[in-house]
Amino acid sequence: MTQRLIIIGAGMATGRALEHLLDAGADYDVTLFNAEPRGNYNRIMLSPVLSGEKTYAEIETHTAEWYEENGITCRFGEKIASIDRAAKTVTAENGDVLSYDKLLFGTGSNPFMIPLPGHDLEGVIAYRDLEDTERMMGLGPDNKCVVIGGGLLGLEAAAGMAARGVDVTVIHIMGHLMERQLDEAAGYLLRKALVDKGITVKCSANSKEILGENGKVRALLLDDGTELPCDLLVMAVGIRPNTKLAQDAGVAVGKGIHVDDQMCTSDADILAVGECVEHDGAIFGLVAPLYDQAKVVAKTLMGDEAQFVQKELSTKLKVTGCDLFSAGDFAEGEGREDIVFRDPARGVYRRLVLEDNVVVGAVMYGDTADSNWFFGLIREKTDVSDMRETLIFGPAFQGGGASDPLSAVAALPRDAEICGCNGISKGEIEDAIAAGSGDLAAIKASTKASASCGTCTGLVEQVLAVTLGDDFVIPAAASICGCTDMTHEDVRRMIKSQKLTSMPAVWQECGWKTSCGCHVCRPALNFYLLADWPLEYQDDPQSRFINERKHANIQKDGTFSVVPRMWGGITTPDELRAIADAADKFEVPTVKVTGGQRIDLLGVKGEDLPAIWDDLNKAGMVSGHAYSKGLRTVKTCVGTDHCRFGTQDSTGLGIKLEKILWGSWTPHKLKLGVSGCPRNCAEATCKDIGIVCVDSGYQISIGGAAGMDVRETVLLCQVPTEEEVVDVIKAVTQSYRENAKYLDRIYKWMDKVGLEWIQETVEDLDTRAALVERFDLSQTIYRKDPWAQHVAKAETYQPLADLTLEAAE
Amino acid sequence: MNEQPANWVDIAALEDVPKRGARLIKTAHGCVAVFRTGADEVYALDNACPHKQGPLADGIVHDKSVTCPLHNWVISLETGEVQGADEGQVATYPAKVVDGRITLDTAFLVRRAVA
Ligand SMILES: Cc1cc2nc3c(=O)[nH]c(=O)nc-3n(C[C@H](O)[C@H](O)[C@H](O)COP(=O)(O)OP(=O)(O)OC[C@H]3O[C@@H](n4cnc5c(N)ncnc54)[C@H](O)[C@@H]3O)c2cc1C
Ligand code: SF4
Ligand code: FES
Numbered sequence: 004m005t006q007r008l009i010i011i012g013a014g015m016a017t018g019r020a021l022e023h024l025l026d027a028g029a030d031y032d033v034t035l036f037n038a039e040p041r042g043n044y045n046r047i048m049l050s051p052v053l054s055g056e057k058t059y060a061e062i063e064t065h066t067a068e069w070y071e072e073n074g075i076t077c078r079f080g081e082k083i084a085s086i087d088r089a090a091k092t093v094t095a096e097n098g099d100v101l102s103y104d105k106l107l108f109g110t111g112s113n114p115f116m117i118p119l120p121g122h123d124l125e126g127v128i129a130y131r132d133l134e135d136t137e138r139m140m141g142l143g144p145d146n147k148c149v150v151i152g153g154g155l156l157g158l159e160a161a162a163g164m165a166a167r168g169v170d171v172t173v174i175h176i177m178g179h180l181m182e183r184q185l186d187e188a189a190g191y192l193l194r195k196a197l198v199d200k201g202i203t204v205k206c207s208a209n210s211k212e213i214l215g216e217n218g219k220v221r222a223l224l225l226d227d228g229t230e231l232p233c234d235l236l237v238m239a240v241g242i243r244p245n246t247k248l249a250q251d252a253g254v255a256v257g258k259g260i261h262v263d264d265q266m267c268t269s270d271a272d273i274l275a276v277g278e279c280v281e282h283d284g285a286i287f288g289l290v291a292p293l294y295d296q297a298k299v300v301a302k303t304l305m306g307d308e309a310q311f312v313q314k315e316l317s318t319k320l321k322v323t324g325c326d327l328f329s330a331g332d333f334a335e336g337e338g339r340e341d342i343v344f345r346d347p348a349r350g351v352y353r354r355l356v357l358e359d360n361v362v363v364g365a366v367m368y369g370d371t372a373d374s375n376w377f378f379g380l381i382r383e384k385t386d387v388s389d390m391r392e393t394l395i396f397g398p399a400f401q402g403g404g405a406s407d408p409l410s411a412v413a414a415l416p417r418d419a420e421i422c423g424c425n426g427i428s429k430g431e432i433e434d435a436i437a438a439g440s441g442d443l444a445a446i447k448a449s450t451k452a453s454a455s456c457g458t459c460t461g462l463v464e465q466v467l468a469v470t471l472g473d474d475f476v477i478p479a480a481a482s483i484c485g486c487t488d489m490t491h492e493d494v495r496r497m498i499k500s501q502k503l504t505s506m507p508a509v510w511q512e513c514g515w516k517t518s519c520g521c522h523v524c525r526p527a528l529n530f531y532l533l534a535d536w537p538l539e540y541q542d543d544p545q546s547r548f549i550n551e552r553k554h555a556n557i558q559k560d561g562t563f564s565v566v567p568r569m570w571g572g573i574t575t576p577d578e579l580r581a582i583a584d585a586a587d588k589f590e591v592p593t594v595k596v597t598g599g600q601r602i603d604l605l606g607v608k609g610e611d612l613p614a615i616w617d618d619l620n621k622a623g624m625v626s627g628h629a630y631s632k633g634l635r636t637v638k639t640c641v642g643t644d645h646c647r648f649g650t651q652d653s654t655g656l657g658i659k660l661e662k663i664l665w666g667s668w669t670p671h672k673l674k675l676g677v678s679g680c681p682r683n684c685a686e687a688t689c690k691d692i693g694i695v696c697v698d699s700g701y702q703i704s705i706g707g708a709a710g711m712d713v714r715e716t717v718l719l720c721q722v723p724t725e726e727e728v729v730d731v732i733k734a735v736t737q738s739y740r741e742n743a744k745y746l747d748r749i750y751k752w753m754d755k756v757g758l759e760w761i762q763e764t765v766e767d768l769d770t771r772a773a774l775v776e777r778f779d780l781s782q783t784i785y786r787k788d789p790w791a792q793h794v795a796k797a798e799t800y801q802p803l804a805d806l807t808l809e810a811a812e
Numbered sequence: 813m814n815e816q817p818a819n820w821v822d823i824a825a826l827e828d829v830p831k832r833g834a835r836l837i838k839t840a841h842g843c844v845a846v847f848r849t850g851a852d853e854v855y856a857l858d859n860a861c862p863h864k865q866g867p868l869a870d871g872i873v874h875d876k877s878v879t880c881p882l883h884n885w886v887i888s889l890e891t892g893e894v895q896g897a898d899e900g901q902v903a904t905y906p907a908k909v910v911d912g913r914i915t916l917d918t919a920f921l922v923r924r925a926v927a
Contacts, residue, residue, distance in 0.1 A: 519832065519850045522872035522879035522886075545832040549870040549881040557881055561867040609867075803835035803846060804823045806918060 006104035008304070009093055010035045011083050011248065016277030016293040017109030018043035018064055023301030025073055031304070033075045034101060036093075039132055040080035042070060047290060049136045050321045053163030059133065086252035088270055105304060108249055108260055108268070108275035112242035112288070117151070121213030126220035127236045130160045135237075142235060144168035149223045149233040151210055153180040155320060157239035158197065162322040165202050172203040172231050174223065179206055184318060184329035189352045189368045196325045196350075244279045244286055259286045264310045266300040276300045282311060289316050315381045319371070328374035331364035331381045332356065339363070343502045344395040353395055360388040373397035392512065395500060412465040421466060422452035422459045429466055436470045443467070461492070484523035486515050491527065491744040498531050504539040506532065506546070520546075527745035530632065533668055534740040537781040550630035553800075554789040555612055563612060564605040566629035567619045568665065571639045571657035571677075572600030581622030589615045599636030599674060601627050613797035616790035625665075625788040632746075633668045634675075637661040638690065642679030649679035651696035656725055657685075660694075663729060666786030667778070669736065670743040670752070688716045691749040692732055697721075701728045705735060705761070706750035714750050717758055720766065734765045734774035741777075818906070819919040826852065826912050834869035834878070839921055844905060845869035846914060847889050849876055854914050855889035856907040862887075862900025 008031040010017050017035075024031065035042075041063075048062035070077050078095065085094045092102045114129030116122050128135050139160065142148055146169050150161045153175030161171045173180075179190030180197075194204050209226040213236060222232045244259035255261040255269035259281030266274050276296045278287055287293060295311060302309035317330030333356055344353040355377070356364035361384050365377040376398045380387060387394055417430030427450050435449045446452055446463055453460045467475045482488050489497070494513055503509045506528050510520065520528065525546035532540040544552050555563035567582065582602055586594050593605040607615055616626070628635060637660050640646065642653030657677040664675070676687030677694045687693030689707040693716045696702075700723040704716035719735065722728055735749075738761065743752035753761060765771050793800075829835045829848040836859060837844045845859040845868050853876070859869050866882035876889045886895040892902035906917035 518875050521874045521877075522884065525872060525874065545830055545873065548872070553870070557867075557870060559864070559882065561865070561870070609870075799835070802838045802843070803828060805838045806821070806844075806916075806921065807838055807840045 005030050005032050007031070007102065008033045008105045008107065009083075009101060009103040010107045010109060011093075012109035012111055012277070012279075013037035013039070013042050013065075013077075013079065014109050014111045014277055015043070015046055015290055016111075016297050017107060019294050019297035020107065020109070020276055020300050020304075021065075021073075021075070023298055024304060027301060027305050029301075029305055031105075035070070035075055035077050035079075036081055036083050036095065037077075037079045038082045039134075041133070042067070042077060042079060044133070046132070047321070049130075049133065050159040050163055052133075053136050053139055053160065054166040054323070055163075056323070083248060086248065088252055088254075088273070091272065104272065106273045107300065107304075108273065108279055109277045110245040110248065110279045112278040113245050114238065115241040115243050116238055117210070117240055119210055119213050121215055121220070122238075124213055124215040124220045125218055126234065127213060127238065130156050130237055130239045131242075138235065139164050139169075139237065140167070142167065142169045144170075146170065146234045147232055148172075148235045148237065149174060149231050150237045150239060151223070152237075152239035152241075153177070153204070153206065154183070154239065154241075155181065155318060157237070158193075158325075159321055160237050160239055161202050162197065162200060162325070165200050166323075170203075171201075172205065172233075173197070174208045174210060174225070174231070175204070175206045176209055177206065180204065181320075181327075181329075184333070185327075185366055185368070186333075186354060189327075189354070189366055192350050192352055192368050193320075193325060193327060197322075200324070242278065242288060244281065246279060249273075249275070249279070257281050262311075264299075264312075265303045266296055266311060267303065274300050274303060283313065285313055289318060291316060315378070317374070317378050319374075326367075326369055326371045328367040328371040328378075329365070330374070330378050331362070333364045333366070341502050342391075342395045342500075344500045355395060357387070357391075360386050360391070362387060362394075392501075412462065413469045421462050422450075427452035432463060432466045433470055436467065441467075441471065441475070461490075483527060484521055486517040486520050486524050487513060489513055494528070495531055495535075495742075495744075498535055502536075504532065504536045505541075506543060522548075530668060530670060530745050533785070534670075534781070537777075537784050542785075551632070553609065553612060554616075554626055554628075554630060554793060555607065556630045558605065560606075562606045562608055564603050564629070565607050565612070565615055565619070566597065566601050566603050566627035567624035568627040568661070569601050569624075570661050571637055571654050573639075573654060573658065574602075578622060578624060581619060581624065585615050585618045588618065597629070597636075599629075600638050601629065601636055603629065610800050610802070613794045613800050617794045617797075620788070620791055620794065626790045628665065628789075631668070632671050633666065634661070634664040634673045637664070637675040637677060638685045638687070639677045640679050640684035642677075642696070646679055646684075648682055649696070650698050651679060651701070653677045653679035653685065653694075653696050656694065656696070656701075656728065659725070660729065660732060663733070663782075664736065666788070667736065667740075667782060668785060669740055670745050671748045673736065673739075673749070675732075689713065690716065692716075692735065694728060694732075699723065701725070703728060703731055703735075706753040706758075708748055708750050710748075712750070717753075719758070719762060730771060730775050731765050733778040734771045735761065737774040737778040737781075738764050740781075741774075818917045820908075820910075820915045821918045823914045823916050826854070826909050826914055829854070829914070832873040834871075834873065836869050837916070841921070843867075843869070844916075844921070846907060846916070847873055847878060849873060849889070852909065853889075854907045854909055856905040856916055857887070857889065857892055858903045860902070861885055862894055862902060863898070868902070 013035055043065040045062040045064050051057040082096045083093050084096050092100050094100050114131045128138055148164050148169050148171050150157045150173045153173050161173045165171045180193050197204055211226050212224040214222045214224055220236050222230045224230050246256045246260050249260045250256045260268055260275040260279050262268055262275050262280045262282050266276055268275050277293045299309040299311040315331050320327040338358055340357045342355045351369035354366045355362050362380045367374050415429050419429045421427055421429050431450055432452055435446055440446045440449045453463045483491055497513050501512055503512055509528055526548055529543050529546040549557050555565050586604055589607055589611050591604045591606055595603045597603050637657040639654045639657030643649035674690045675692045676685040676690040678685040678687045679696050687695055689709040693704045693707055694701050700721055702721045704718045707716035708714040739749055832850050834845045834847045843859040844856050847855045859867055861868055861880040863885050866880040868878050870881040871878040877886050879886050885898050887902055892904040894900040905920045908915055
């Protein structure tokens with residue numbers, strides 16, 4: 004006997020359920036109610052409709068004819084008002100009473116509206132249905148719109164309207180966009196892409212009130228007093244399952260309508276699917292699980308066995324030009340590990356979260372081509388231990404011996420980018436090889452690949468090897484030391500891409516052959532980790548050379564030398580007296596003025612170090628770091644204070660720079676010089692960084708040396724103000740820290756990456772600002788006076804035991 | 813030389829020497845360096861490199877070796893022998909960890925003083 008099925012809601016879930024029912028040849032007399040005045044359409048395609056890439060007709064999934072042909076009674080634009088479960092009837096808004104044998108809920112969700120003052124003004128809308136979309140489509144280039152909510156929906160709304168020329172501002176309460184799917188880095192890339200589309204993005208912004216005029220929205224007022232004028236305000240801050248009708252009918256409801264694995268509610272004749280349900284504690288906001296539910300509910304209605312199982316979910320942002328994919332779970336937790344890969348030059352970002360060698364979450368920005376493969380790994384719970392090292396690079400790198408870099412390169416498509424600086428693809432290099440470029444130098448000359456920063460040199464050589472076969476032998480790059488076959492550059496890349504934040508992690512992931520490294524690699528690794536992860540990494544004193552461990556220079560007889568800082572080479576009679584007193588008290592045999600304008604106390608006994616530091620600290624002096632791979636001195640001339648030629652305050656600038664840079668660790672020692680005019684009395688042009696003041700500003704030059712190699716600096720740039728000098732120098736120093744090989748002075752690094760590349764880096768204001776920010780961050784953590792810290796540990800400088808008596812017995 | 817009875821003396825807690833580090837012990841005949849490896853073994857050696865008497869306690873400890881801070885000779889903590897192409901040997905002394913305490917056989921120190 005034909006049974007009566009009443010469906011409440013013509014949404015994506017019930018639409019799919021109907022199709023399954025019809026396919027199965029169900030014998031139901033179906034009546035479909037829908038509050039919206041239309042039948043099923045693909046709600047997720049509203050965004051392309053909004054941006055003008057699609058029309059409504061294209062996203063309609065079930066037409067009037069379709070319902071007609073399948074004998075479904077449609078009551079569109081009509082809501083069900085109430086349900087009488089005892090009588091098994093529903094009452095429509097107009098009072099009609101219909102009886103049912105089975106009832107199916109598919110009422111979806113209600114958008115959540117923040118109850119801000121003014122939220123009920125005309126012109127405050129959500130983003131949920133065609134009506135909302137049409138409201139937004141009604142705006143044009145003279146209109147302003149504010150979107151509250153920097154999640155998927157809010158951003159799609161914003162991008163859609165921006166595509167129509169509307170002046171859009173997105174307000175997001177969190178520090179970065181889509182914070183549930185993305186971390187800050189990916190959020191930053193996304194924000195940049197949206198800003199490029201002309202959208203204004205305000206993060207960490209708290210809305211206070213919606214201001215109106217004649218009952219219509221006029222502006223949004225923020226906590227900080229900012230007023231953002233708007234003609235329309237879209238709230239896209241979340242959804243709540245639409246459960247009121249079910250609740251009123253006495254069906255069990257929690258966050259959503261409770262359903263079992265068969266999609267039955269607490270009433271056996273009432274079923275529910277879609278966003279309105281709660282299954283096993285979870286509610287749903289994406290279509291993939293709803294479609295699974297639709298299949299199950301159709302089977303249940305047919306009397307067949309089926310079971311709904313929750314699966315991992317993925318999301319993609321449907322904004323043209325913002326490739327973003329996110330799947331699985333990102334919560335940090337015990338036993339969870341991250342693998343992160345960033346390619347700032349291409350704007351590519353990938354992050355995987357692993358737990359017990361299984362990928363549990365993935366975010367991809369900029370290049371989502373491999374997202375399905377990663378999603379597969381998540382859903383299948385594939386054990387990825389064998390491909391961990393190359394996992395982040397995607398499926399192309401997995402075939403044939405995971406660790407053979409050549410097969411990985413061979414598998415790269417022709418359009419894969421090899422040289423990020425110059426945008427050279429694998430194909431272009433292959434073509435150049437075919438045209439006769441047979442070695443690295445020729446490739447550099449013909450394509451510019453690896454001609455900039457040089458970090459892709461290894462890859463270019465591998466393309467050569469793959470293409471030329473035996474005709475090309477990759478020059479063996481020198482490894483760091485005997486503990487590994489990897490070069491400094493390889494290891495630095497691994498540390499960054501795999502987010503290795505401890506030395507054991509590096510040993511492990513890079514296959515160190517020794518248990519704990521050696522005196523060559525450990526100081527280098529310690530520096531790389533410190534430079535790349537200032538927040539996460541803990542400095543390891545036992546991986547520092549004795550000079551840095553004991554904060555004094557070791558001399559040939561095992562005694563030490565002590566150099567207090569004299570900012571910019573300026574001292575006072577009081578400081579000189581304190582130095583003289585310390586020299587007397589600790590019987591310092593030699594007091595010498597150094598080449599960097601500081602005073603060196605030579606021949607101090609190791610166990611006296613804390614005591615002499617304590618005395619010098621008390622006189623207001625701190626360590627001069629004369630022993631460190633870090634900022635040593637800023638040498639100055641007298642400049643405008645006394646000199647008749649001086650054009651700028653070179654001494655003042657030198658002091659300022661030293662106060663900003665002191666205590667910073669660098670790949671090798673770092674010395675600066677500031678001269679007040681081109682007479683260059685401070686010999687600034689043979690320092691790592693030299694500043695020569697001129698009438699119109701400051702010439703900053705880098706790459707000087709006066710040690711084993713004698714080199715003159717080359718001009719990096721000229722800037723008009725001291726502020727810019729400071730920023731440029733911070734940026735160069737940070738770039739040097741992030742990129743150079745340990746124990747390469749600036750000039751060696753410059754020879755490798757090229758002056759032009761460094762120039763581009765510091766001249767691009769965004770890059771400069773980012774470098775400055777990272778420099779400052781690191782300084783907040785690592786700039787400490789080691790003397791003051793070590794005075795507290797003075798006992799560790801003393802002998803552990805005195806056995807002089809024992810032995811004499 | 814005849815066997816002499818050992819004379820184990822408690823020196824300090826293992827924790828007083830940093831992992832992959834060393835501390836000095838003063839004796840009447842110069843300093844002895846007590847090393848602790850990453851795997852918590854302890855070794856005692858004369859604190860003077862066979863090359864130019866570099867203070868070994870100030871070197872970098874890796875595996876069961878230490879690299880002299882002055883010119884990077886690498887010395888085995890187990891045998892005192894110089895590794896690699898260089899030649900030479902440092903005197904070593906019996907040392908062990910008992911209940912988290914470092915103990916040294918001072919009988920050996922005395923013997924060295926006599927020798
Ligand atoms: C703009 C936008 C973009 C989206 N993009 C994506 C995406 O990219 N990927 C993704 O997976 N998901 C996306 N979603 C979410 C996805 O659209 C929803 O998860 C899905 O549509 C929910 O289906 P549903 O059938 O449960 O509810 P709905 O499709 O919302 O259908 C519920 C229907 O029930 C009707 N109704 C409610 N109460 C009553 C009543 N008492 N009587 C009669 N009818 C009633 C409503 O009018 C509505 O038409 C997007 C959503 C929006 C709004
Ligand atoms: S560099 Fe110029 S300003 Fe400085 S001391 Fe020499 S002459 Fe004077
Ligand atoms: S003194 Fe030890 S290596 Fe020279």
